[in-house]
Amino acid sequence: MRIYADNAATTRMSRSAIDAMVECMEKEYGNPSSLYTLGQSAKETLERARTQIAAVIGADPKEITFTSGGSEADNQAIRSAALAGRKAGKTHIISTAFEHHAVLHTLKKLETEGFEVTLLPVHEDGLVRPEELEAAIRKDTCLVTVMYANNEIGTVQPITELGAICRAKGVPFHTDAVQAVGHLPIDVKAQNIDMLSASAHKFHGPKGTGFLYVKKGLPLLNLIEGGAQERGKRAGTENVPGIVAMAAALAESAENMERNTAHLIPLRNRLIEGLKRIPHSALNGDAVKRLPGNVNFCFEGIEGESLLLLLDDRGISASSGSACTSGSLDPSHVLLAIGRVHDVAHGSLRLTLGEDTTEEEVDYMIKNITEVVEYLRSFSPVWRDLVSGKHPFIL
Amino acid sequence: MALYSDKVMDHFRNPRNVGVIEDADAVGEVGNAKCGDIMKMYLKIENDTVADVKFETFGCGSAIASSSMATELIKGKKLDEVRELTNKAVAEALDGLPAYKMHCSVLAEEAIKAALDDYYSKHPEKL
Numbered sequence A: 001m002r003i004y005a006d007n008a009a010t011t012r013m014s015r016s017a018i019d020a021m022v023e024c025m026e027k028e029y030g031n032p033s034s035l036y037t038l039g040q041s042a043k044e045t046l047e048r049a050r051t052q053i054a055a056v057i058g059a060d061p062k063e064i065t066f067t068s069g070g071s072e073a074d075n076q077a078i079r080s081a082a083l084a085g086r087k088a089g090k091t092h093i094i095s096t097a098f099e100h101h102a103v104l105h106t107l108k109k110l111e112t113e114g115f116e117v118t119l120l121p122v123h124e125d126g127l128v129r130p131e132e133l134e135a136a137i138r139k140d141t142c143l144v145t146v147m148y149a150n151n152e153i154g155t156v157q158p159i160t161e162l163g164a165i166c167r168a169k170g171v172p173f174h175t176d177a178v179q180a181v182g183h184l185p186i187d188v189k190a191q192n193i194d195m196l197s198a199s200a201h202k203f204h205g206p207k208g209t210g211f212l213y214v215k216k217g218l219p220l221l222n223l224i225e226g227g228a229q230e231r232g233k234r235a236g237t238e239n240v241p242g243i244v245a246m247a248a249a250l251a252e253s254a255e256n257m258e259r260n261t262a263h264l265i266p267l268r269n270r271l272i273e274g275l276k277r278i279p280h281s282a283l284n285g286d287a288v289k290r291l292p293g294n295v296n297f298c299f300e301g302i303e304g305e306s307l308l309l310l311l312d313d314r315g316i317s318a319s320s321g322s323a324c325t326s327g328s329l330d331p332s333h334v335l336l337a338i339g340r341v342h343d344v345a346h347g348s349l350r351l352t353l354g355e356d357t358t359e360e361e362v363d364y365m366i367k368n369i370t371e372v373v374e375y376l377r378s379f380s381p382v383w384r385d386l387v388s389g390k391h392p393f394i395l
Numbered sequence B: 001m002a003l004y005s006d007k008v009m010d011h012f013r014n015p016r017n018v019g020v021i022e023d024a025d026a027v028g029e030v031g032n033a034k035c036g037d038i039m040k041m042y043l044k045i046e047n048d049t050v051a052d053v054k055f056e057t058f059g060c061g062s063a064i065a066s067s068s069m070a071t072e073l074i075k076g077k078k079l080d081e082v083r084e085l086t087n088k089a090v091a092e093a094l095d096g097l098p099a100y101k102m103h104c105s106v107l108a109e110e111a112i113k114a115a116l117d118d119y120y121s122k123h124p125e126k127l
């Protein structure tokens, strides 16, 4: 059996997205900036995609800027707000401790450029407290950026409430919604979202394509200088096939969202219940306020990479927040942010289910993960010390 | 390209000399759970020779493979030779490790050195 359980890393392109992409490459190969018919036809195709995408999140097409993906959208959103802030003498930014590196590293860079960054705690459940955001906002705060759903532990933030607080205080609010778009219903107007980042490959579109929503009236800084594409905010000939495929994938995800959610939640809960039966294990992040397909566990006494390799041998593709999978000595900053100590964070496993995951696959995963954890514990000196009482169990 | 060589995967999937020696003459444990790899080596020593060796490892694929390979390299060897074992020899015997995984082989060398230290502290006359 081969099971793909890493849909948070990327997803398989949907049939309709592939078809849309191929058709576009074959027929709409004109440059949207060219004035002859072929070019203008490509331009129309591009604008149709923009309209389709805007509709899914309740935005105006003019508020959508196409980017190379989530990372670029995050960079552009944050840099734009920072520049506007600096011009107004405001250099304080609020975010959270467990953002994606596309956000955290941009903020780190801004710190070296004179900005002050406050990272809100995300607590044991992986959730931001609205009152803590409210208390953190200052007169010189120029941006609040909080991810919609976390890519590792899947927790979904109270975005509407956070947005309302920012709106009331007049602070621009950005959300990295890369893991949420296409999976959760989003309405940027109703939720007071000023800027939102998305990436096509997380919702069955192609890699290397994404978009940034920016509310009308907010300034947008272009990171890439050149031609006048994207109203001068993002130079470079548009990735028309990628964008068309993204629109097709998003339209499909939006249309099937209710059905997909109804399919995924029982499977997710079945997997959580099954893995909970492994002694000294724990679910990471709130059990309910999480993405429909996200399961993330820590297993005490084992290390994540060896778990992944053995699961791969059994046909399961998954991921881990262990240090040795990241190439650094520290385990995932997300797990540390929710208070997992290093010892336990190294033994993490993320399984992210997709629309085609079956109950049979879930049961296969439970059985095989249980066996592999037991096997790795059988020769783990850490596990030995826990069992013998030399060190107390943490989980 | 795969992350690891076939040799690493073989030792990872079928680690040699896994387990514990209850009446070991020497035990060495290195690493810590903070950095993600811990190795424990148990040696049985007879006539200044490693008569038996077993290991336990908490760690990544290359940590497990390095421990396994290290035990093979020292089993039946004179202590003088064992003392000369380097992490490079372990990594080479595994047909190489990715650069950022070399620290796992260092741990294997250190675990064996720690076991030898334990042995010599109990038997200073052997030094």
Ligand SMILES: Cc1ncc(COP(=O)(O)O)c(C=O)c1O
Residues within 6 Å of the ligand: A008, A009, A068, A069, A070, A071, A072, A074, A100, A102, A147, A149, A150, A151, A176, A178, A179, A199, A200, A208, A209, A210
């Ligand atoms: C939450 C989050 N933000 C940003 C990104 C980056 O997106 P991309 O790979 O499209 O640059 C990802 C995906 O890796 C993500 O999960």
Ligand SMILES: [Zn+2]
Residues within 6 Å of the ligand: A324, B036, B037, B059, B060, B061, B062, B063, B101, B104
């Ligand atoms: Zn390692």
